[in-house]
Amino acid sequence: MPTLSDRRDTPPIDDDAPPQSFDDFDGLLAATTLLQNPRLAREYVYLCYYGPATIQDLIDELGLARATAYDDVERLERLGVVDRDESTRPHQLTAEPFAFVDGREVAITPTLLHAVALTEFDDDAEYFHNRYGVGRLVRAVRAAAEYYAGKLTQRMAAKEMDVQPVEGMAIIYAVRPVLEAGREYDPYFEQLISPDPDELEFDGE
Incomplete structure (x- = not known):
């Protein structure tokens, strides 16, 4: 991340074609997960736009329950869209912007x-x-x-x-x-x- 995939000129997939980039696959999975979960999307966008921020910042600014915030941050980390700087106290969270674009002009x-x-x-x-x-x-x-x-x-x-x-x-x-x-x-x-x-x-x- 960030990953920008523009598949407008991509030829049809055939058996001899190389596999899709693993990074692209992970990124698309993460983007799809965020599309399906408004709360996670809100947390990601907050960190993307206004980070670095702490988990306490998420709790205060987005009105999250503490347990929810910690669980969500762990999930966002597993998705690979949020990074935690453990050298700081409290830990600082960051998120980089990414985008996916395909031939049907659908953009994430x-x-x-x-x-x-x-x-x-x-x-x-x-x-x-x-x-x-x-x-x-x-x-x-x-x-x-x-x-x-x-x-x-x-x-x-x-x-x-x-x-x-x-x-x-x-x-x-x-x-x-x-x-x-x-x-x-x-x-x-x-x-x-x-x-x-x-x-x-x-x-x-």
Whole structure:
């Protein structure tokens, strides 16, 4: 990690092809696990964006139970997405950003993981994720970026997501902090969205 895999030009797999990189496999397994667990995704993104941090920082900032925080950090370490510096007291935790991109333009980046993490505490994001799944959440993040870049209206963005206008409006506003943080901290931000990051405009900037 970080690993960026772009498989758009990858030829079909055949029996004589070399095996996929073990690092890539481990990274994809880790990314998939984070996609399926909003709490782990939230902890990873916090460390990725705001680390180094201690377990106590996670407890305080994310409102985690102590036992949960310790268990989750051990799991994130086993996944290979979090490192612990045992030379410090208390131990400092760090996480590096990573991304996976494939030929279908599906990207797993810290920004998308942040959107998944949002479902743990934002009702609109939770509703959208539960109703439509991660794939549609990717479309929502991209459409919201187009909206904040002035390229789509709210109604057009909802059509891009294939949802009702009221659902589109709700998720557009829900993922705004995801886009704001991603533009600042996610080095793979442009792998997920199509507008130039500098084109995104948020009220109050």
